Amino acid sequence: MTDQIIPSPIFSGPPVSRWRGPFPQLRRDTLGFLLHCQTYGDVVKLPMGLVRELLLRQRDATMYVLNHPADVKHVLVANQDNYRKAPVAPAESRIFGQGVLHTEGEMHHHRRRLLLPFFHGSHVTAYTDLITSKTQDLLGLWHDGTSIDIGQQMASVTLSVIWRLLFGREVGAEADTIRETIAVGQRLIKLQYDSLLATLIPLWVPTPTHRRLTRGLGAMESMIHRFIEERRASSHQSEDVLSLLLAATDMDGRQLRDEEIRDELMTFLLAGHETTANALTWTWFLLSQCRSVWERLTCELNEVVGDRLPTAADVPRLPYTKMVWNESLRLYPPAWTLHTRLARTQDHLPSGAILPSGAWVFISPWSLHRNARWFPDPNRFDPDRFSEGANRLRPPFSYIPFGAGGRRCLGESFAELEGLLILATIASKFRLRLVDGQAIQPEPVMTLRPDVPVQMIVQRVAIAESIPVHA
Numbered sequence: 160m161t162d163q164i165i166p167s168p169i170f171s172g173p174p175v176s177r178w179r180g181p182f183p184q185l186r187r188d189t190l191g192f193l194l195h196c197q198t199y200g201d202v203v204k205l206p207m208g209l210v211r212e213l214l215l216r217q218r219d220a221t222m223y224v225l226n227h228p229a230d231v232k233h234v235l236v237a238n239q240d241n242y243r244k245a246p247v248a249p250a251e252s253r254i255f256g257q258g259v260l261h262t263e264g265e266m267h268h269h270r271r272r273l274l275l276p277f278f279h280g281s282h283v284t285a286y287t288d289l290i291t292s293k294t295q296d297l298l299g300l301w302h303d304g305t306s307i308d309i310g311q312q313m314a315s316v317t318l319s320v321i322w323r324l325l326f327g328r329e330v331g332a333e334a335d336t337i338r339e340t341i342a343v344g345q346r347l348i349k350l351q352y353d354s355l356l357a358t359l360i361p362l363w364v365p366t367p368t369h370r371r372l373t374r375g376l377g378a379m380e381s382m383i384h385r386f387i388e389e390r391r392a393s394s395h396q397s398e399d400v401l402s403l404l405l406a407a408t409d410m411d412g413r414q415l416r417d418e419e420i421r422d423e424l425m426t427f428l429l430a431g432h433e434t435t436a437n438a439l440t441w442t443w444f445l446l447s448q449c450r451s452v453w454e455r456l457t458c459e460l461n462e463v464v465g466d467r468l469p470t471a472a473d474v475p476r477l478p479y480t481k482m483v484w485n486e487s488l489r490l491y492p493p494a495w496t497l498h499t500r501l502a503r504t505q506d507h508l509p510s511g512a513i514l515p516s517g518a519w520v521f522i523s524p525w526s527l528h529r530n531a532r533w534f535p536d537p538n539r540f541d542p543d544r545f546s547e548g549a550n551r552l553r554p555p556f557s558y559i560p561f562g563a564g565g566r567r568c569l570g571e572s573f574a575e576l577e578g579l580l581i582l583a584t585i586a587s588k589f590r591l592r593l594v595d596g597q598a599i600q601p602e603p604v605m606t607l608r609p610d611v612p613v614q615m616i617v618q619r620v621a622i623a624e625s626i627p628v629h630a
């Protein structure tokens with residue numbers, strides 16, 4: 160048979176390869192391809208190709224991209240029990256194991272109930288001082304006129320914060336290993352989703368990437384196991400996730416095994432700092448492109464925060480800062496796609512489409528957030544889209560940076576508080592300007608990262624300094 164192009168029958172969809180489905184297009188330009196899919200309608204059908212059908216032993220294995228908020232709500236909330244997460248790439252499974260992000264059913268409910276209180280309500284606001292003091296430590300190292308890699312700086316603050324939350328101690332030299340392991344792991348996971356060949360090469364085959372990943376993971380795991388042992392051996396009680404997990408029991412009332420504790424800690428370490436760091440990096444990038452937004456933001460911060468550090472009580476009094484944050488998460492959602500869901504049984508969607516049993520359902524905040532039906536002129540950075548009035552005009556579930564339903568982000572409140580406090584602490588004291596000549600594009604690995612380091616020049620601002628709009 161030839162690798163011919165066939166148009167997808169029944170539903171509308173772009174032509175895809177008979178053998179390899181949409182994967183060559185996804186590999187070439189994932190983000191562009193998803194936006195292109197929007198032009199085919201609310202539910203876009205992408206046959207996954209004969210190779211995947213053989214491998215999955217699933218006839219007519221097909222991916223359906225949902226572009227309508229009502230369908231998104233149906234799958235993630237109204238009929239969520241009909242969907243489970245699809246199997247993940249081998250590298251993802253190796254890194255995360257069976258943490259709350261990857262478990263299903265009763266086990267998932269149980270873990271969520273255990274962990275949610277830690278990242279909610281007053282528990283979250285208790286971290287305010289930690290977040291602002293870690294940001295201030297960073298600012299102490301910034302000098303007027305110097306150039307910094309803002310992505311690396313944001314990752315360094317968010318890692319030091321999550322490290323304290325998880326292990327109750329300061330992160331040290333291990334930070335570099337963690338950052339490098341995450342970067343290698345992210346690229347390998349994306350490659351495995353896009354290329355069958357990459358999936359078929361087991362991780363024990365010593366390719367340079369596999370070697371770097373297993374070495375980095377080995378170091379992180381030894382560290383985690385050492386922390387577990389030290390904590391068990393000490394009588395010291397600590398208010399961190401490690402203590403919570405050591406005291407926890409599973410559904411049968413037995414204590415969690417070390418491997419289970421490792422999986423949860425690894426999940427929170429990775430899900431809990433890289434996402435927020437990327438959100439902040441994109442926010443600085445967007446702000447550096449739009450002086451009028453920066454000026455409004457600075458005005459608000461001058462008025463509410465002045466020259467002190469922001470507090471949790473300030474956050475509700477910073478509506479424009481929140482609008483900037485929301486708009487940044489719209490344009491560059493760190494979770495650019497949700498985990499693919501698998502339909503357990505046939506399902507009728509509100510848009511009228513019927514998904515067959517075994518359908519692979521693809522929901523992407525990246526493409527939903529850039530749909531001109533809900534966000535006119537979608538590529539423009541415009542925080543006013545998130546004013547109270549504008550929010551009311553949009554259908555629910557057109558904006559889902561944290562997902563929705565029973566698998567909605569566990570760290571949402573924490574991420575928001577952390578993002579806003581870091582933003583407010585820095586923007587009230589510094590201006591950041593993009594170093595000239597950089598072409599920055601989003602790279603969709605596990606999170607949506609800038610494809611090159613984002614270099615920025617920092618400049619201290621005097622309190623209440625007014626910034627000329629057209630300077």
Ligand code: HEM
Nearest residue numbers: 260430431434435438494497498561562566568569570574
């Ligand atoms: C801006 C920052 C963040 C964004 C955009 C984000 C986004 C998301 C999204 C979209 C999901 C749902 C995935 C799906 O349904 O397939 C998710 C799940 C999750 N997130 Fe976040 N996240 C962020 C920060 C955090 C933080 C700070 C933590 C922890 C401290 C965290 C922990 C988790 C966990 C544990 C899950 C799995 C929930 C479950 O399956 O029940 N996230 N996140």
